[in-house]
Amino acid sequence: MRTPVTLITGANGEIGHGLIHRLTEFGNTSIISLDLNPLSPALASKVTRHIMGSILDEQLLDRILVEYEIDHVYHLAALLSTRSEFAPMMAHRVNVEGTIAMLEFAQRQGESHGRPVLFLYPSSIAVYGMPSLEAKNRVGKVKEEEFLHPTTMYGCNKLYCEQIGNYYSRHYKQLAAEPQSGKIDFRCIRFPGLISAFTVPSGGTSDFAPEMLHAAAQNQPYACFVRPDSRIPFMTMPDSIDALLKLAQAPREQLTRTVYNIGAFNPSAAEIREIILRAFPQAEITTQVDAKRQGIIDSWPMDVDDSAARNDWGFAPHYDLQLAFEEYLIPNIRKRYL
Numbered sequence: 001m002r003t004p005v006t007l008i009t010g011a012n013g014e015i016g017h018g019l020i021h022r023l024t025e026f027g028n029t030s031i032i033s034l035d036l037n038p039l040s041p042a043l044a045s046k047v048t049r050h051i052m053g054s055i056l057d058e059q060l061l062d063r064i065l066v067e068y069e070i071d072h073v074y075h076l077a078a079l080l081s082t083r084s085e086f087a088p089m090m091a092h093r094v095n096v097e098g099t100i101a102m103l104e105f106a107q108r109q110g111e112s113h114g115r116p117v118l119f120l121y122p123s124s125i126a127v128y129g130m131p132s133l134e135a136k137n138r139v140g141k142v143k144e145e146e147f148l149h150p151t152t153m154y155g156c157n158k159l160y161c162e163q164i165g166n167y168y169s170r171h172y173k174q175l176a177a178e179p180q181s182g183k184i185d186f187r188c189i190r191f192p193g194l195i196s197a198f199t200v201p202s203g204g205t206s207d208f209a210p211e212m213l214h215a216a217a218q219n220q221p222y223a224c225f226v227r228p229d230s231r232i233p234f235m236t237m238p239d240s241i242d243a244l245l246k247l248a249q250a251p252r253e254q255l256t257r258t259v260y261n262i263g264a265f266n267p268s269a270a271e272i273r274e275i276i277l278r279a280f281p282q283a284e285i286t287t288q289v290d291a292k293r294q295g296i297i298d299s300w301p302m303d304v305d306d307s308a309a310r311n312d313w314g315f316a317p318h319y320d321l322q323l324a325f326e327e328y329l330i331p332n333i334r335k336r337y338l
């Protein structure tokens with residue numbers, strides 16, 4: 001039998017960095033990473049093999065299928081919300097067609113080795129579309145099945161792929177003579193905005209928070225593109241990686257759904273600015289609202305109800321707002337930009 005391998009797409013992105021570090025902490029996971037770009041030097045030695053290429057390259061996926069026995073897929077490759085608005089067709093290709101290509105790949109893997117392939121899929125709070133700012137403020141925490149009217153291409157892509165993942169997992173080719181579903185064990189987390197001390201995001205709309213922090217730490221002026229009262233949920237990168245791994249490890253029978261909200265804290269942009277200024281009093285953080293990006297943030301909920309994740313698989317973020325900045329973000333970021 002070939003050694004079971006974990007495949008990570010979009011491995012060079014922010015979540016990929018955190019995930020590869022964590023998965024290899026104890027040195028016993030074989031990882032194949034796939035990304036359009038070379039893997040950053042800090043990660044290169046940690047993976048079994050890095051493949052530079054596209055999730056849309058069918059021949060490449062066929063070659064991986066033949067060469068490896070993949071039993072876990074972390075499908076992280078995606079174009080985020082802001083970038084997707086500038087290139088909606090490209091976003092559809094990467095976010096939807098790319099995800100379907102990876103689901104087909106996992107289905108064929110599952111068929112060939114006879115066990116379900118665990119497929120971890122990061123979705124986003126972008127699947128929500130609050131009808132108005134008044135409703136957003138009034139409703140507070142949203143549940144998984146509420147307000148699913150995304151206004152962005154990225155949100156539409158993610159919502160559809162959540163459904164299609166569930167289809168592959170439970171209903172794939174339901175009219176065929178032989179049952180063909182169950183070859184993929186699809187599990188999905190709707191992530192809030194993520195903040196890492198070690199990487200800076202690009203192409204997202206929740207980027208205002210990490211951008212503000214990383215600019216302040218480097219003594220660079222920053223003009224925040226959303227109003228001070230803007231509020232969406234966030235969490236630290238280590239907690240998001242923990243969540244992915246915890247969901248991956250949860251016994252299937254404990255899971256009552258395929259898609260889970262998670263969140264940790266939900267400060268306003270003004271509160272984030274205040275905390276950053278306490279740590280970096282010289283920082284120059286102003287506001288220059290970009291009405292269009294503001295519209296996207298206003299359409300996302302101010303918080304999420306993550307009780308299903310807490311009950312089903314024990315989701316419990318380590319960092320609340322204060323700890324996130326005091327223990328994780330500020331100390332690590334100071335070291336990073338010394």
Ligand code: AKB
Nearest residue numbers: 080081124204205206
């Ligand atoms: C984005 O801003 O597009 C992402 C997200 C919230 O999914 N960070």
